[in-house]
Amino acid sequence: MLSAARQGQEGSTTGAKLEYQFLGPLTMRSGNSSISVSGERSRKLLAGLVVHANQKISIERLIDIVWGDDPPATARQQIQNRLGRLRLMVSHNAPGQRIQRHGDCYQLDAAEECVDGLRFRKLCGEAEIAHRHGHLPHATRLLRQGLTLWRGNALQDINSNALQADAVRWEESRLHAIEQLVNMEFSQGKSAAMIPELQSWIAEYPYHESLHCRLAEALHEAGRTAESLAVVRELRQRLDAELGIAPGAAVHDLERWILVGQESTSSTVLQLDRDAADALRRALTETTRALSILAIALA
Template identity: 40%
Template sequence: MTGEAKVDFKILGPVAVRSGDEFIPISGPRHRRILATLLVDPERPVSTSRLVEVLWGEGPPSTAVQQVQNCVGTLRRLLSSTGVQADIARISASYRLITNGNQVDASQFVQILSDAETRARAGDLHHASASIRRALSLWSGKALEDVGSDALAPVAARFEEMRLRALEQCGKIDLAQGNNANVVVEFSEWVSRYPYHENLHGYLALAMHNMGRTADGLRVLQSLRSRLSTELGIEAGAFVDKVHRGLLDSQEANIPDPGGMPFDADVLQMVRSAVDQMTRAVALLSSQTCQTCSSSPSTPSSGRLRRASRAPADAA
């Protein structure tokens, strides 16, 4: 991908729409929820019943349909006043956001990650890493941060999971290329946002070791282990165990110099396995966000590590 369309709508953070050179928030929780629902999968019709569910859940008022119509009318006037090339069309008992190209940050996020995956498969790790960073730069907070709808929670969770997968991929590429300083600087911030995420801590510890800071890497892992045990009542997984053992062994000169990959073949494979994970994540998000326009599935079970990673500190 050589370039992206200008972003006019944001949902990877507070919901906002472009007005000139600025982004303005959407006032009113109902208006935010309706616009966010339309933006999750633009160009696909969203039924009125789905919008009622997003707004009120299982207990809508008798005037719910009329209130949806009123909110849509207000949103149409807002879009017209901002000058963005978009409108909301009514199609039978549904509404569709009509845009002029790829104007939604979340849509661009998915497409840029797909481009990064293609570059990584072709061996172009430098540009793959740059593409991932460009995708991550689209975020301005948590997905659907100010929406507050249980019906949209699974969608937000899938975007957040995809963000974490992208972070992991970026860290793995940097480690494979020896860009350890990038990992240390960036992941030191990310582990503070996701204090229970094991892989992020493991990559940070690896990068620290590769820069000759093995003791710092051990402290990162020991702190993680303590948090997992005392706050969540769980033990660290296999990847953290391998990294931890490797760093301990390195203090006895059983690991090569920091310039090389410091562990055995199975750990090396774990560090370089993210391409297939990203491919599955792109396909999963692309298909499941479409399904959420007509249904509200439960948040998928994600296992021990992902349960821990869903308790991040607030994003900046």
Template identity: 35%
Template structure:
């Protein structure tokens, strides 16, 4: 892990990473650092940050990583050197495999994508511009996680998913999708009372936090669990389409956060 210097330098690098291989103007970097109140020296401060990052990368054998362009500056790196881009690529493969009926392959791609995360994106970087993009990335992560688990439930892996779903419901208490998946996994594991307890807790949180009842899907799921509806039984194993040959994702040096 590299010491990236002060907060301004970290913000500049974060913006360059999010726009890797594309030019970023000085004005955009100024806005990312200072929001709507830049000082008179703001452009000079950006240049100081760029110089500091160049020295840092040069000291680690990458003197040409940040280049000056007509529009501003550009971080020049292989596409698969950025975890977020690798994540997007793997999620794209997962969705294609899902749509083509290759469920196990879809799950594998999703799990490979999710394994790239090691905490919140750009944690600790205090910039509205950066955090707005970090929020978007976090939403993509949650959506991929939900879809992956849904595929795994369809493959009959309900018992294996209970622990992970319990953690996800705790971390994302307003995400009714995770609550529904946990209720389903518990019910299929013969734990009906615990599944109903998850619903009651989700309902309590929704009312206290938002002042509303859970959505219709969650209410219908509770009713189905109470009546042991056959529709909740584990599905028959899906018919698998032969998997496409997997393309190995090359490992890359740990050069960037």
């Protein structure tokens, strides 16, 4: 079930800390070496322990994570056997780290910096504190650092219905961090600089109205109004065609704001044109009058 794939480092990994990553494909690393856990059931079991790192998780919950509603009669014994092998692997590759047993519960002990989800949560918390104290540049740096930990969707290669709610919660945390970052950057006048990132994010979240609105706003403020309106209209069409729903009020309000701004700008330009024409007519009239007076004087 278990094998170590050395990548870029020779020799034993003994003494190094194990790092667990689930913000994307489930992986384990020891230094520069990857630790491979083969077998779908073993990976599901590890995923359950990692997502709930430093928390007790019952063997019944682990059985549900691995088999769902149809566990075999030997499920409890299989879980215990696989956990035994996982415990040996952890203790061999990272002395001081362990999977503990507490009666019918198990717990993966891991330092905060060794689990990408825990690091992400910590960085987001620090960013919130920095934001409350008015340190926006520092807050945005912390959020960006946290978002770089994501390598895909949470638990994206783990097919377990019992872990879907956990995956959704982590995805919601990621979206919240993205929205906070965008709001902070906009408040610092950096909306135009956010356009490429917003374009990338809406490709990943094609139904997310807030991100579409922010992209449309940034494009409009950058003078790219036609592209801005196209973002809103493409969102409306996608929601209608693929989900059968209409966008929320915020989308309609933004589109109206862009259109009114466009009409206001057009009206201003038209008024300026009219003022210029009136000034030219007045100038021509005064010139004609002056020439008439000069002609009379010379006659």
